[in-house]
Amino acid sequence: MLFALLNLTENLMKQRPSCALRRSFALGFSEPFRGMKTRRRPRQGILFNQLSRVALGIVAFLTYCSARAQPAATHSDLTELPIETLLQLEVTTVSRKPEKLAESPAAVSVITQEDIHRSGVTSIAEALRLAPGLEVARVDASQWAISARGFNDAFANKLLVLQDGRSVYTPLFSGVFWDVQGTMLEDIDRIEVIRGPGAALWGANAVNGVINIITRSAKDTQGTLLTAGGGTEERAFAGIRYGDKLSENSFFRVYGTYFNRDNSVLANGNDAHDSWQMGRWGFRLDWDVSDRNLVTIQGDAYRGSINQVFGTFDPSDTTNFFRNVQDNFEVVGGNLLGRWTTTLSPESDLRVQAYYDRTERDTVIFKEKRDTFDIDFQHRFPLGQRNDVVWGLGYRLTSDQVGNTPTIALVPDSRTLNLFSGFLQDEIALVPDKLRLTLGSKFEHNDFTGVEIQPSGRLLWTPTEHQTAWASVSRAVRTPSRAEENIQLNRVIPAGGLFPGSPVAVSTIFGNEDLESEKLLAYELGYRIQPAKQVSFDLAAFYNDYDDLRTIELGFSPTQGPTPPPAGALFIPMHAANHLYGETYGLEAAATWEITHWWRLQPAYTYLQMQLHKRAGSTDTSSELDEGKSPHNQFTLRSSMDFPRDISLDCTLRYVDNLPALQIDSYIQLDLRIAWRPIKNLELALVGQNLLDDRHAEFRPSFIATQQAEIQRGFYGKVTWRF
Amino acid sequence: MRRKPFFELLTCFALLAPSVLSAEEPQPSEYELKAVFLYNFAKFVEWPQESFASPTAPFTVGVVGQSPFGGELDRTAQNKTLNGHPLAIKYVRTLSEIRACHILFICASERKRLADILKSASAGNVLTVAETDRFLQAGGMIRFVMEGNKVRFDINDEAAKNAGLHISSKLLSVARHVETAGAK
Numbered sequence: 001m002l003f004a005l006l007n008l009t010e011n012l013m014k015q016r017p018s019c020a021l022r023r024s025f026a027l028g029f030s031e032p033f034r035g036m037k038t039r040r041r042p043r044q045g046i047l048f049n050q051l052s053r054v055a056l057g058i059v060a061f062l063t064y065c066s067a068r069a070q071p072a073a074t075h076s077d078l079t080e081l082p083i084e085t086l087l088q089l090e091v092t093t094v095s096r097k098p099e100k101l102a103e104s105p106a107a108v109s110v111i112t113q114e115d116i117h118r119s120g121v122t123s124i125a126e127a128l129r130l131a132p133g134l135e136v137a138r139v140d141a142s143q144w145a146i147s148a149r150g151f152n153d154a155f156a157n158k159l160l161v162l163q164d165g166r167s168v169y170t171p172l173f174s175g176v177f178w179d180v181q182g183t184m185l186e187d188i189d190r191i192e193v194i195r196g197p198g199a200a201l202w203g204a205n206a207v208n209g210v211i212n213i214i215t216r217s218a219k220d221t222q223g224t225l226l227t228a229g230g231g232t233e234e235r236a237f238a239g240i241r242y243g244d245k246l247s248e249n250s251f252f253r254v255y256g257t258y259f260n261r262d263n264s265v266l267a268n269g270n271d272a273h274d275s276w277q278m279g280r281w282g283f284r285l286d287w288d289v290s291d292r293n294l295v296t297i298q299g300d301a302y303r304g305s306i307n308q309v310f311g312t313f314d315p316s317d318t319t320n321f322f323r324n325v326q327d328n329f330e331v332v333g334g335n336l337l338g339r340w341t342t343t344l345s346p347e348s349d350l351r352v353q354a355y356y357d358r359t360e361r362d363t364v365i366f367k368e369k370r371d372t373f374d375i376d377f378q379h380r381f382p383l384g385q386r387n388d389v390v391w392g393l394g395y396r397l398t399s400d401q402v403g404n405t406p407t408i409a410l411v412p413d414s415r416t417l418n419l420f421s422g423f424l425q426d427e428i429a430l431v432p433d434k435l436r437l438t439l440g441s442k443f444e445h446n447d448f449t450g451v452e453i454q455p456s457g458r459l460l461w462t463p464t465e466h467q468t469a470w471a472s473v474s475r476a477v478r479t480p481s482r483a484e485e486n487i488q489l490n491r492v493i494p495a496g497g498l499f500p501g502s503p504v505a506v507s508t509i510f511g512n513e514d515l516e517s518e519k520l521l522a523y524e525l526g527y528r529i530q531p532a533k534q535v536s537f538d539l540a541a542f543y544n545d546y547d548d549l550r551t552i553e554l555g556f557s558p559t560q561g562p563t564p565p566p567a568g569a570l571f572i573p574m575h576a577a578n579h580l581y582g583e584t585y586g587l588e589a590a591a592t593w594e595i596t597h598w599w600r601l602q603p604a605y606t607y608l609q610m611q612l613h614k615r616a617g618s619t620d621t622s623s624e625l626d627e628g629k630s631p632h633n634q635f636t637l638r639s640s641m642d643f644p645r646d647i648s649l650d651c652t653l654r655y656v657d658n659l660p661a662l663q664i665d666s667y668i669q670l671d672l673r674i675a676w677r678p679i680k681n682l683e684l685a686l687v688g689q690n691l692l693d694d695r696h697a698e699f700r701p702s703f704i705a706t707q708q709a710e711i712q713r714g715f716y717g718k719v720t721w722r723f
Numbered sequence: 724m725r726r727k728p729f730f731e732l733l734t735c736f737a738l739l740a741p742s743v744l745s746a747e748e749p750q751p752s753e754y755e756l757k758a759v760f761l762y763n764f765a766k767f768v769e770w771p772q773e774s775f776a777s778p779t780a781p782f783t784v785g786v787v788g789q790s791p792f793g794g795e796l797d798r799t800a801q802n803k804t805l806n807g808h809p810l811a812i813k814y815v816r817t818l819s820e821i822r823a824c825h826i827l828f829i830c831a832s833e834r835k836r837l838a839d840i841l842k843s844a845s846a847g848n849v850l851t852v853a854e855t856d857r858f859l860q861a862g863g864m865i866r867f868v869m870e871g872n873k874v875r876f877d878i879n880d881e882a883a884k885n886a887g888l889h890i891s892s893k894l895l896s897v898a899r900h901v902e903t904a905g906a907k
Contacts, residue, residue: 078751079799083897085875086763089756291860343857345837429835465789511793533793597837 013061057226069180078353105458105470106198107526107540107588111191113216118640118650120673120687120718121257122234124213125178125649127185129654130638131193132590132604134209135630136178137656137699140709142306143262143272144178145699148195148209149542150584150610150630153702158208158478158518160198163378164215164298166337166355169205171398171417172368176483177486180302180331180359181213184239184255186225189216195588196542197522199476200440200456203394203421206545207476207520217296218243218251218286224723231716233689235260235275250287256280264709265309265695272709273326278304292343301334310365311705313490313506317394321504322492325364333359347388348381367403367706371470372396388427391441394474395420408704410486411560412509417482420445436460448480449517474524479518482509482551484576488563489703498570505570509703510557512576534594539586544629549580549612551620579625582612598642606634628661629699646677662700668692683720737892755855756874757867758795761826764850764865765805768896770825771887775846781811783823785849787840788830790814796828824845829853829863837861848887864888868899875899 044700063167078086121127125144129136129213135152137145147156157174160167162179168181174362191213198210222243224536230236243253260277282300289295307328314323344350354375361368378392400418402409425440441455456474463469483489493505524541530536557575565571586608610627614620635655642648650673658666670692676683690696695710746879750758761784775782782805786796791889800810815821821843827850829840834855844851859879864886868875877900883890895901 078756079762079803083760083763083767083894086756086759087875087897089751089873151728289855343860347838 004449023697032645041250054203067486070215078584083296098217102469103460103462103524105436105460105523107195107542109133109195109538110195113186113189116188117314118192118673118675119652120131120640120647120650120671120685120689121652122185122237122716124181124183124185124188124191127188128193128211129190129636129652131191132538132636133195133588133606134193138264138655138697139712140272140308141261141704142179142276143701143706144480146176147630148193149544149586150608151208151626152630152699153626154699155191155703157481158205159211160206160209161211161213162202163213164337166335166357167372170359170370172400173483174205174369174478177331177361178361179276179306180278180304180333181280182257182278182302182541183213183215183300184225184257186227186239186242187215187221187241187253187255189214191581195323195458196472196524197454197474197476199454200442200474201423201425203423203442203444203454204446204454204477204517206477207478207518215298218284221284222251223254226721227718229685229716229718231687231714232500233712233714234716235262235263236524237718246285246287248375249289250285252283252285254281254283262712262714264711266707267697267710274709276304276306278302278331294341296339296341296640297337299334299336302332302425304331305329308332308363309418310363310407312365312405313492315406315566319504320492320494321506321566321569322494327361327364328378329361331359331361332427333357333442342362344381347389349378350377352377362403365405365407367405368400368571369402370398370400372398383426385723386429386432389428391422391424391427393422402508404590407490408484409488411488412486415482415486417447418445434462436462446479448485448515449477450511452477452479452517468526468528470524470526472522472524476520476522478520479517480576481517483511484515485511485513486560487576490558491703491705492569493572503570504568505572506566507572507574508561508563510560510562510573510575511553512557513559516548516578518549518578519547521547536592538590539588541585543585544582545583546612547581548578549623550581550622551577551579551614553577553579553616554619577618577620579615579618579620580612581615582610584608584610600640602636602638602640604634604636606631608632608634625661631657631659631666633657649673650675656698659699663701664697667696667698669696681722685718685720688713688714688715688717733752736793752795753869753874754792755795755799758792758799760867760876761828761852762799762803762810762827764852764894765810765826768850768890769889770850774825774887775808777805777851780808782808782812783811783825784825785813785815785821785827786830787815787821787827790828790830792828801837819842821849824849826850826852829855829858833856837863845886850883850886850888870899878902886889 019138099123099204108657109131111127115130116127119130125136125146126132128146132147135147137152139145139154143151143152143154145156146601147159151158155173155175160169161176162168169176191211194210198206202210220375221241225241228238237258239255239257241253241255245251258279261275263273263275266272278301280300284298287295305328306681310325310327312323312325314321317323335355339353341349341351357372359370374393374396376394377391380390383389396419397416401414404410404413417530420460421442421444423440423442425438430437430439438458441453444452446452454476456472458470460468460470487509489509491507493507495504496502499504524540526540528538552574554574556573562573586606589608590604608630609632612624612627612628614624634657637653639651652671653669658664658667669690672691673687675683677683689713689714693713695712697710700708732734747874763829765782796812800812803810813824816837821827827844829837829851831854833840841851851863852865853863858866859877862882865878866877868877878895878896878898879902880890880895881903
């Protein structure tokens with residue numbers, strides 16, 4: 001199934017936002033203004049001096065802007081230069097063939113390396129804030145809640161995430177441990193974000209979106225790169241990468257990174273004791289075995305140490321049953337991936353990919369070791385004049401071994417799961433260059449719910465070169481997770497917590513092996529237009545119809561437990577079931593406006609409405625509240641400016657609506673980065689994050705009792721040196 | 724007196740703006756440079772006499788697909804001649820127009836039609852240029868490749884020879900990679 005993503009990946013290679021390109025950092029100016037720099041200003045007192053500078057600045061600025069409106073200043077005729085010189089010239093873009101975001105029949109956006117670099121984000125999770133339409137909330141120093149089109153949670157489970165073809169979505173809870181996702185950010189080529197179902201290609205769990213993190217090939221990361229920095233929240237970080245040629249046709253890189261992040265704070269301003277640090281290293285080898293055969297081998301390994309205060313169930317304490325434990329737990333993991341691509345003809349290729357992935361997490365409330373082995377095969381070929389067919393097969397084996405505690409237990413404590421999948425997709429040119437229909441489906445067999453079929457139909461209409469409209473209908477499912485089937489999660493409700501005078505209560509959520517997949521039927525519409533070279537708009541609207549969403553019902557599970565109740569506490573057994581259904585709808589609008597060569601603005605707005613309903617007879621009290629965990633309105637505005645002398649200024653302003661179910665107020669935050677390149681290979685950057693408040697809360701933990709933390713304003717400095 | 728942030732910001736602009744004016748020679752854009760390379764290819768490749776209707780017939784650079792050049796190609800071609808042939812840019816709409824071109828730039832939008840385009844090109848003496856992956860393997864002649872932010876190119880000399888074109892050793896020597904007859 002992973003393999004499907006490679007195809008999509010390749011398709012997306014073309015899908016650079018057409019405006020995100022060519023921004024010339026070196027600027028051309030017409031002659032008359034050159035003299036201004038040397039003109040002496042009379043000394044007439046500081047205020048006057050400043051005023052005159054302001055005036056001069058405004059004049060220069062305006063003249064400069066108007067100068068830019070005219071045809072580009074001609075420089076010396078390049079056609080006169082010898083070809084050897086031309087080969088040495090550097091052009092103002094580093095992005096590869098830009099284009100074709102416009103040709104995707106889905107709500108796709110791409111976060112480029114440039115976006116990541118310029119925004120000053122320090123983690124993959126944070127980088128996702130740059131994609132329009134995603135919900136990205138920081139729960140505390142190390143936990144994130146990330147989703148698309150609703151259902152956000154620290155354990156959000158409807159988003160599929162892949163890194164270089166490897167799924168980082170854990171079957172443990174059908175979500176992502178964001179704290180252990182990373183790489184050298186400078187080596188990321190782009191992050192593709194697909195909002196809406198991608199299940200026909202990517203398989204179960206690509207329900208509300210797919211995130212695909214793609215690193216650069218070793219060929220594109222040659223030489224040495226050193227980064228280092230530190231500040232108030234990002235206490236210290238450093239990275240080193242070295243890339244070289246092994247032979248004429250083979251390239252490699254190795255990297256190592258480290259960071260140490262500061263505590264977040266509690267609502268009262270005290271430390272939340274959740275600081276953490278992590279080291280990671282990895283390598284990548286790209287070998288052009290021949291013109292038609294490419295081999296990639298890559299791997300990463302990490303080790304981190306995370307502070308966290310867990311609320312634990314303590315059966316030995318027969319009065320409170322509860323204890324807050326300051327934990328310092330370890331996360332360890334690694335993976336190794338190999339991929340072979342062979343080109344059969346210009347329009348046909350075949351790929352095989354296999355990987356092994358291991359993760360370990362050792363907390364005071366839960367321990368897990370997981371091994372995953374995955375192999376995928378994919379073949380693309382044209383059929384007749386108008387059909388482009390892709391099909392693939394995949395197999396994944398995942399095996400876990402958990403260490404149970406009174407707070408969380410999985411029964412049984414070890415399980416091996418198999419996933420068999422196949423997919424077929426045909427892209428049909430109904431009217432060449434105008435109308436394209438993509439039909440496809442994924443067929444899977446998993447150990448929880450058996451066979452799942454997830455078809456999709458997408459129609460793309462390109463009436464003119466600068467306009468596209470698309471529509472789609474797709475079905476996707478979210479298969480149950482290991483936890484939902486087998487968990488016994490004990491939560492303690494303190495005395496008086498249920499009603500005035502209530503005794504201490506222990507609520508145990510039991511997994512349910514009869515749980516069914518959550519199902520989605522999604523209807524989407526999209527429109528993109530580039531009315532002028534400098535301006536583009538991207539609109540997407542959706543209506544999602546969900547069924548069999550998970551609920552937490554009162555009573556014992558039909559397949560788990562019952563366990564004896566804890567003596568001396570009120571016992572509330574609960575279990576997972578599928579008694580929720582609902583509709584969500586929304587609109588995502590994003591624009592790019594290249595005001596001048598050196599200034600770009602990117603506003604984005606997202607509207608979301610969720611309506612969830614319990615089936616008659618459901619005793620669930622919490623799942624409908626998911627409606628209030630995703631913001632109705634989100635707005636972001638990014639501004640990227642390039643000044644001469646290689647100074648750049650980037651601002652990101654974001655507004656997130658309130659989350660009533662979590663008592664989170666709406667907030668506006670500002671991130672700012674100013675960078676200067678004194679020499680070509682060296683960059684100095686100053687970054688301020690969450691500048692508008694001392695601290696603010698973005699989300700609340702769910703299921704697992706960790707503290708309710710708030711995110712502080714932060715500053716850091718960073719040096720980047722390439723040689 | 725404390726200055727207001729807005730005032731500071733303006734001052735900041737003011738300080739930066741004048742220095743704007745002293746910036747050096749601008750760097751060319753990617754496609755501005757690629758347009759110049761196309762012109763250079765015309766200089767370093769020999770076309771057979773019969774590919775020109777007359778000694779003053781235009782030298783035609785064709786572009787098929789959604790051009791990434793903007794106005795750069797036309798700007799580069801302005802008032803240029805090659806051995807007496809005025810340089811002309813032609814935006815090709817149908818396959819039948821291809822054989823009349825001397826150089827044909829095949830835009831990335833035409834990836835799907837590549838085989839048809841190359842087939843049409845093989846009917847004339849057309850130097851085919853593109854920047855799509857595996858273009859040379861498909862029978863194309865010159866492929867642009869970006870190395871960092873420098874423009875490079877690979878050449879399939881065998882394909883050029885088959886089309887009756889002679890690529891000068893000078894151009895071959897500066898190419899990143901050359902495929903010659905025999906090598907596959």
